[in-house]
Amino acid sequence: xxxxxxxxxxxxxxxxxxxxxxxxxxxxxxxxxxxxxxxxxxxxxxxxxxxxxxxxxxxxxxxxxxxxxxxxxxxxxxxxxxxxxxxxxxxxxxxxxxxxxxxxxxxxxxxxxxxxxxxxxxxxxxxxxx
Numbered sequence: 001x002x003x004x005x006x007x008x009x010x011x012x013x014x015x016x017x018x019x020x021x022x023x024x025x026x027x028x029x030x031x032x033x034x035x036x037x038x039x040x041x042x043x044x045x046x047x048x049x050x051x052x053x054x055x056x057x058x059x060x061x062x063x064x065x066x067x068x069x070x071x072x073x074x075x076x077x078x079x080x081x082x083x084x085x086x087x088x089x090x091x092x093x094x095x096x097x098x099x100x101x102x103x104x105x106x107x108x109x110x111x112x113x114x115x116x117x118x119x120x121x122x123x124x125x126x127x128x129x130x
Contacts, residue, residue: 038112039101039104042099042101043101045072046095046096046097047065047066048093048094048095049062049063049092049093049096050062050063050069050092052087052091054077054080054090058073058076060072061090070109070111071109071110072111074116079125080123083125084123085123085125089118094118096116096117097116098113098116100112113125114129
């Protein structure tokens with residue numbers, strides 16, 4: 001029969017291994033909302049909003065850009081508000097320029113916006129990024 005102290009140690013390691021596995025499996029889901037899928041190079045897109053879906057986890061604008069529709073990810077509601085954006089500014093028909101990062105797969109028309117320019121005014125969604 002094993003003593004309580006000798007069976008405790010393997011249980012601790014088992015729990016730590018299970019926690020590490022759970023964290024590892026959760027990383028791909030967390031990466032979606034990061035920047036890992038985007039190019040390192042800054043780019044700009046200028047076009048017209050054809051549809052908007054605002055809210056959490058982040059807003060998405062569908063923009064017509066040179067004959068193609070792009071999905072432009074904007075900030076979470078608190079981030080948009082902090083930048084000075086109102087939902088009424090991100091509606092169908094609004095022309096804007098987004099600066100940020102394109103998807104690293106050129107076939108995917110997805111763009112992560114760091115800044116938006118509407119009617120000559122700049123709205124910094126991520127002021128800490130260049």
